[in-house]
Amino acid sequence: MRRVDKLRKLRNINLNELWEKEQEWLDYNLLDRKYNDCVELKFWKDLAPRYSEKFNLYRDVPGLGEWLHQKIGNNKRLLEVGCGVGNFTIPFSKYSKEILAVDFSPAMLNELLKNIEYENIENIRMHHSKWEEFEEPYDADFVVSVNSLYRVRYMETALKKISEYGKQGFFIIRTVYKPYLHEIFDELRIEYKINSDYMFMPMMLWNMGISANVQYTRYGRPISFQAWNDIEGQMIDDIGEDKYLQYKDELSDRFLQKAVKGENGFTYISEQIIEIIYSFKDGSHFSL
Known part of the structure; x- marks a missing residue:
């Protein structure tokens, strides 16, 4: 098969259908927070x-915050998708002209408001919405999303909207979801x-002709386990009981x-992999 035919065949693949299947959107379960x-x-x-104390990539990933500042630059208008309590929003505000912080959770936005008031910040505006339902007119230079698209069913549409809102580009930062003990x-x-989401998202962007x-x-x-039963349970959840018993x-x-064993159990340092998908409308490329 000629190369052009192979490329045409690849472009005809419905990536969003594959996404729905791989991300188990067809196995609807109203008891699962993904669907409800x-x-x-x-x-x-x-x-x-407790979110900021437990989960904060800005704090925990060496060099990430500085890299984003360097690439975004000063005095820009940012649209943050899934801002949460402001782990990135608050640092962004120190060098940005304005930020529109969007989140679906009123509780998370309330924590962000506390942080805004504590820091006496005036250039952050909050907006309560799912990204799929967001229609607010906003002239953003860059769109930033950090671990915020995990409940999106129609991912191609969500990614296209991110690209359209960011006049100069966008940054999508994702944790690659592997087991803690991988x-x-x-x-x-x-x-x-x-979870294969980290592979699908760049492919969708490329398939739409978006340079990413x-x-x-x-x-x-650090991951804490209070008792050995907790460790066994984690392993069984990750690989299944049969494999666990085989390799116990x-x-x-x-x-x-x-x-490391301590007074309160075990602490295991899990290697976390972070994917950064980013695009500049001028075509530039930078490495972390």
Whole structure:
């Protein structure tokens, strides 16, 4: 088959249909927060006061904040999709002209408001909305999304909107969702499920003719286990009971080699992989 025919065949693939299947959107379950807005809102209401302490890529990923500042520049208008409590919004405000911070969770926006008032910041405007339903006119230089598109069913539409809103470009930052203990599984060559969203999103952008760069960085995240039963349960969830029983001794040995035991249980430093998908309308390319 000629190269042009292969490319044409690839372009005819319906990536959003594959996305729906891979992300299990066809297995509708109203008890799962992925499919139920009420369950999702309750989840964030419970987590919002503790979110910044537990999850903060701006704080935890070395060099990420500085890299974004360098690439975005000063005095820009930003649109942040899924701003949460403001882990990125607050630092962005120090050098940006204005920020429109969009989030679906009132609880998360309430925590952001507390941070805005504490810092006496005047250039952040909040907007309560899902990204899929967002229609607010806004003249953004850049759009930024950090781990905020996980509940989007029609991803191509969401990505196209991000590209259209960002006059100069966009940044989509994603955690590649692997099991916390994936390094141990990799060493023992044990298969496990990995979320493929990090592959689909760049492919969708390229298929729409949107020039997007992709790069990866890593950081270590401490994961705590109070008891050995918690560790066993995590492994069984990740690889299944049959594989766990088959490799139980090897898994235990590897974990004990890597983890630190303390008074309150075990601490394991999990390698987290961060994907950065970004595009500049002028075609420039920068590495972290």
